[in-house]
Amino acid sequence: MGVRVLGVDPGSRATGWALVVADGNRYHLEDSGVVRPRGGEREQRLADLYRAMGEVVAACAPDCAAVESSFSGRNPKSGLALAECRGVILAALGCNDLAVTSYTPAEIKSAIVGNGRAEKQQIGYMVVKLLKLASPPPADAADAMAAALTHVHLGRWRTTR
Secondary structure (H helix, E strand, O other), X not given: XXXXXXXXXXXXXXXXXXXXXXXXXXXXXXXXXEEOOOOOOHHHHHHHHHHHHHHHHHHHOOOEEEEEOXXXXXOHHHXXXXXXXXXXXXXXXXXXXXXXXXXXXXXXHHHHHOOOOOOHHHHHHHHHHHHOOOOOOOHHHHHHHHHHHHHHHHOOOOOOO
16 A cells, blocks of 8 residues: 655745655656645645645545645745745644654655755656656646655655554
């Protein structure tokens, strides 16, 4: 059956998610998508994100999750918005009893491309190759796939279910 790893790439406008199933050295993408909270007040967008991540967990039944950690950018306001989204995602995963492992962008790039300073296009290219996809996925979903693959490649099978 394998281990079902939910990868998540938090974002204030778009949050990518991907379910990768790993069985030994073999793995495949089972499902993926992008959550785009409705417009409106910040509280409403965060509530939408929370509900949507709960629905993803219910539909995918993952064993564990790998979430990209926030990095501090140049703009404190956008950094705060990203941190709020990440907190909501962690709460949604925690409410579903999932063990979560966080990976920095550099850790993910290093695990997928072999270079911690890889460009987004390189991540997308490697995700397509590693998962044998017919076409490139949306960037946010590709980043979520990369987070899940990092978890698989590093063999960190922490689960609580």
